[in-house]
Amino acid sequence: MRIAFAGTPEFAATILSGLADTDMNITCVITQPDRKTGRGQKRLASPVKIxxxxxxxxxxxxxxxNTVSAQEKLQSLALDFLVVAAYGLILPNPILNTPKQSCINVHASLLPRWRGAAPIERSILAGDTETGICIMRMEEGLDTGPVYARATCPIGPRTTTEQLEGTLAKIGIPLLLDTLAHADSWLPSKQSNEGVSYAKKIGREDARIDWTGQAQRIALQVRALAHRMPPTAVLADTRMLLLAAEPHEEIKTGAPQGSIIKSDKTGIYVACNASTLRITKLRLNKGKGGLLSPQQA
Structure with a gap:
């Protein structure tokens, strides 16, 4: 079985490792170009490339x-399958039609909920208590293809994007391998037209903290985004990146929203809308500011 794999982030790298543990012939690994990142603008390879x-x-x-040369190169590989996991670039129709069997996508949600670029982050931001993995046959629509197999996964009250990515990738590996082994005989199921939602790409607006909101909402932002785009907030005239936080219901106060109620070894307590947020890990937004405990902040 000749396979090419397309993916970019850590989630996809875990899937690739699982494929590589089999006797399948992985002819090529496609990933996004090295990107400049950070203040130094150094080019970094994707986790999949590494x-x-x-x-x-x-x-x-x-x-x-989308170029003819790229499509001809893929055609020259004589693929049975193209396996895609969080690649991050649109696959045009000529690419989708290249493999002898099909293009198969490992998607980190229970489709049709959270079609799109950021299903894991969006599921946490929405306060979902369950998500999962779908192995689907790709078509031109955005994650609209029929589903070969699916598995569910709970989202705990403190689960982060980083944790959920690892869990879902591990769940997805055996599902993918089973699908590849039976794809010629399995009939994928059409997705429902009900319950469709879209997981648009995460932007800076998603990481802005609004202290007039509920502490529960802010805690969801931190759990969903701290791994790659930590939410930012101003506390005591200092801009900070929030890396771990949770709602705290014991303190009832009329303090102004966004003000620090107290700070001790258990956390920094900030007044929100009729609620309190306890921050347990943060970073000062100054250059390469190190991690701070609540006592140091």
């Missing part, structure tokens, strides 16, 4: 798959 190189697999980093 994993592929460690496994001795060939990598390919096209800027786009």
């Amino acid at each position: 994993t592929a190189e460690a496994l001795g697999l060939k990598t390919w980093q096209p800027e786009t798959l």
